[in-house]
Amino acid sequence: MYKLMKYLNSSSPRKRGPAHRCEGSTLDGRILPRILSFRPALARPGLRPANLSGLRRNDGFGMFRVSMLLGLLWFGSGLAHGALTIEITQGIEGAVPIAVVPFGWTSAGALPPENISAIVAADLNRSGRFESLPDRDLVAHPTEATQVQFQNWRMVNVDYLVIGKIIPAGADRFDVQFQLFDVFRGKQVAGYSIPGARADLRRVAHHISDIIYKEITGERGAFNTQVAYITTSGTGSAKRYTLLVADSDGYNPQTILTSQQPLMSPSWSPDARQVAYVSFEKKTAEIYLQTIASGQRSKIASFKGINGAPSWSPDGRRLALTLSRDGNPELYMLEIASGTLTRLTNNAAIDTEPAWMPDGKNLVFTSDRGGSAQLYRMPASGGQAQRLTFEGKYNAGADVSPDGSKIALVNGDAGRYRIAVLDVQTRRLRVLTDGSQDESPSFAPNGSMIIYATTMGNREVLSAVSVDGRFKQRLSLQAGSVREPVWSPFSE
Numbered sequence: 001m002y003k004l005m006k007y008l009n010s011s012s013p014r015k016r017g018p019a020h021r022c023e024g025s026t027l028d029g030r031i032l033p034r035i036l037s038f039r040p041a042l043a044r045p046g047l048r049p050a051n052l053s054g055l056r057r058n059d060g061f062g063m064f065r066v067s068m069l070l071g072l073l074w075f076g077s078g079l080a081h082g083a084l085t086i087e088i089t090q091g092i093e094g095a096v097p098i099a100v101v102p103f104g105w106t107s108a109g110a111l112p113p114e115n116i117s118a119i120v121a122a123d124l125n126r127s128g129r130f131e132s133l134p135d136r137d138l139v140a141h142p143t144e145a146t147q148v149q150f151q152n153w154r155m156v157n158v159d160y161l162v163i164g165k166i167i168p169a170g171a172d173r174f175d176v177q178f179q180l181f182d183v184f185r186g187k188q189v190a191g192y193s194i195p196g197a198r199a200d201l202r203r204v205a206h207h208i209s210d211i212i213y214k215e216i217t218g219e220r221g222a223f224n225t226q227v228a229y230i231t232t233s234g235t236g237s238a239k240r241y242t243l244l245v246a247d248s249d250g251y252n253p254q255t256i257l258t259s260q261q262p263l264m265s266p267s268w269s270p271d272a273r274q275v276a277y278v279s280f281e282k283k284t285a286e287i288y289l290q291t292i293a294s295g296q297r298s299k300i301a302s303f304k305g306i307n308g309a310p311s312w313s314p315d316g317r318r319l320a321l322t323l324s325r326d327g328n329p330e331l332y333m334l335e336i337a338s339g340t341l342t343r344l345t346n347n348a349a350i351d352t353e354p355a356w357m358p359d360g361k362n363l364v365f366t367s368d369r370g371g372s373a374q375l376y377r378m379p380a381s382g383g384q385a386q387r388l389t390f391e392g393k394y395n396a397g398a399d400v401s402p403d404g405s406k407i408a409l410v411n412g413d414a415g416r417y418r419i420a421v422l423d424v425q426t427r428r429l430r431v432l433t434d435g436s437q438d439e440s441p442s443f444a445p446n447g448s449m450i451i452y453a454t455t456m457g458n459r460e461v462l463s464a465v466s467v468d469g470r471f472k473q474r475l476s477l478q479a480g481s482v483r484e485p486v487w488s489p490f491s492e
Contacts, residue, residue: 095131096216098124099158102135103178104143104165112166114201116176116208120162122249123209123223127448128471130216133158145179150186158183160216164208172198178208180215190215202251222446223248226488228256228266228275229462233480243277245292248444248487250475256290257281257297266484267310267319272491276300276310276319287321289336300334311354313380320344320354320363320380331365333380344382353397356380358404364388366396375409375422389422391429397439401447406467408441408450419452421467432469442487451475453483 100121105112124130139152143165153161164178179191190211196204206224213221225248234240241263246253257263261280268275269289276289285307290297301307305324312319319334331344331351345351349369356363357377364377370387373396378385389395394412401407404424411420411431419433419441432450440453449471451464456474460481464473475482 095129096160097133097158098130098160098162098212099133099138099153099156100124100162101138101141101143101164103163103176106165107168113174113198114166114205116164116166116178116201116205117162119202119205119249120209120212123206123221124212126249126473127213127221127223128466129213129448145181145188148181150181150183153183160189160212162208162212169195174198174201176201176204176208180212202247206247206249219448220446220490222444222448222487222490225445225490226272227451227485228268228488229482229485230263230266231480231482232460243275245275245488254292256292256295264484265309266486267312268486268488269312270314270316270489272488276312278308278310287319300336300339309353311356313356314358314360320356322352322354331363333382342382344378344380345385355398355400355407357400358402364398364400364407366398373412375407388424388427389429390427395420395422395429397441399442399450401443401467402445403447406443406447408443408452410439410441419450419465421450430469432465432467433463433472435463438463440484440486442485444487445490449487451485451487453485 100117102115102117103112121132125132133156137156139156140147140149142148142163144163148161148163159182161181161183162178163181164176167175167177169175173195175193175195177191177193180189181187182189192208192211194204194207203224209223210221213219213223226245227248228243228245231242231244232239233242240258240260242258243256243263243266244253245256256275257277257279259279259281261283263280264278266275266277273293274289274291276287279286279288284302286299287301287307287310288297288299300319301310301321301323303323303325306329307321307323309322310319311321317336319336321332321334322329323332324330326343328348329350329352330346331354333342333344334340344363347367347369349367351365351367351369353366354363355365361380362377363380364375366373367376367385368374369376373394374390375388375395375398376385377388388407389409392411392413394417395409396412397410399408407422407424409420409422410417411429416436417438418431418435419438420429420431422429433452433454435454438452438454441450442452443450447467449464449466451462454461454463460483462475462482462485464475465471
């Protein structure tokens with residue numbers, strides 16, 4: 001796709017309570033009431049201290065609200081079907097101030113192929129860790145290190161400066177050069193030249209954002225990743241369900257499948273090349289695996305009763321899933337290559353929504369074996385289950401952080417369902433959101449953010465929250481509803 005070269009500076013809703021979402025046995029105009037998921041049904045069937053003195057902000061509390069129409073081409077074309085609009089609804093006081101200068105363009109008589117600087121600035125803003133200086137407040141527009149006057153940037157209180165340029169390198173190919181400077185130390189922190197085709201320039205921009213994020217925070221960025229989600233549009237016989245995969249900023253939505261019948265429970269393979277999902281296109285629940293690049297898919301589970309909640313093992317060789325083939329919803333393990341199926345639980349209660357611990361040795365799942373929906377952990381080979389959650393009458397829908405230290409979940413209490421994080425070691429539960437019908441949490445692959453589904457009026461939208469609850473954003477469609485988001489793993 002593209003390679004990286006070091007670039008050195010030569011000069012230096014309707015409330016339905018804990019009614020459970022169903023992925024039932026058959027579909028005949030409705031889903032039969034076979035409970036599969038305990039998620040509440042929505043209304044539907046090391047940062048360095050920043051210099052804060054005099055920092056220019058958009059309001060008196062250091063918060064900012066910004067709407068970014070993502071999926072909109074820079075020079076005015078329409079929003080792509082299925083693309084998401086992102087609105088930052090709560091910022092962080094003390095976000096690191098950074099200036100991203102518009103990249104230079106060396107070809108005369110033509111417009112640059114992509115607004116790289118705008119993409120990078122938007123990426124950094126929506127991480128919640130940075131606040132980029134608006135273009136109107138830029139004190140200069142350098143494209144070379146020799147043009148940078150650090151004292152001017154210190155006057156507007158930015159900690160870091162990004163400059164760059166786009167250089168034609170053949171037919172529809174370009175070299176994108178950028179440099180990151182520490183303004184107060186007056187030195188270059190990073191500099192690279194990244195070659196890429198015209199079609200890859202947004203990914204190049206996300207890669208630049210990842211480099212900047214890592215250089216400043218010491219943590220890997222997750223901008224060059226994707227999100228899978230399901231949209232619904234239309235009503236009655238015209239209703240459509242669509243499974244899409246888009247860039248993490250909502251751009252480049254790619255349709256995986258469109259159906260007149262419900263689609264549910266997307267799950268990424270660990271190499272981010274495939275998705276597993278539940279489809280009712282034959283009016284019965286079936287699980288499919290589909291390769292994103294080719295569209296090729298295969299049916300892997302079509303047993304009598306419930307087939308649902310697929311979850312990939314960290315090694316990509318197995319799927320944990322929920323089946324009711326023997327009568328009761330239980331957890332099973334499917335060896336993908338051989339098709340070997342092993343039953344993991346044997347309990348009169350409902351066991352569902354398996355999620356893997358990163359070591360591949362344990363599963364976290366939802367069960368009502370204690371009288372209400374709670375999270376449990378057990379060996380991936382089956383065996384005794386240990387209860388993990390005790391705060392609240394309802395805890396379900398687990399997703400485990402990439403490092404295994406936290407579990408995102410839906411916490412229900414007093415008729416409200418909100419996203420919370422459980423510390424695996426201390427068992428401390430912290431509620432992060434303030435909605436009433438929040439569901440389907442999914443960690444970013446660097447563990448910094450959690451994306452989830454919620455409601456806004458009568459519409460279903462997506463939102464994201466930082467793991468400390470301080471930064472929030474909303475993702476929505478221009479029309480229709482969107483739900484069941486799943487953030488992809490890193491693809492390399």
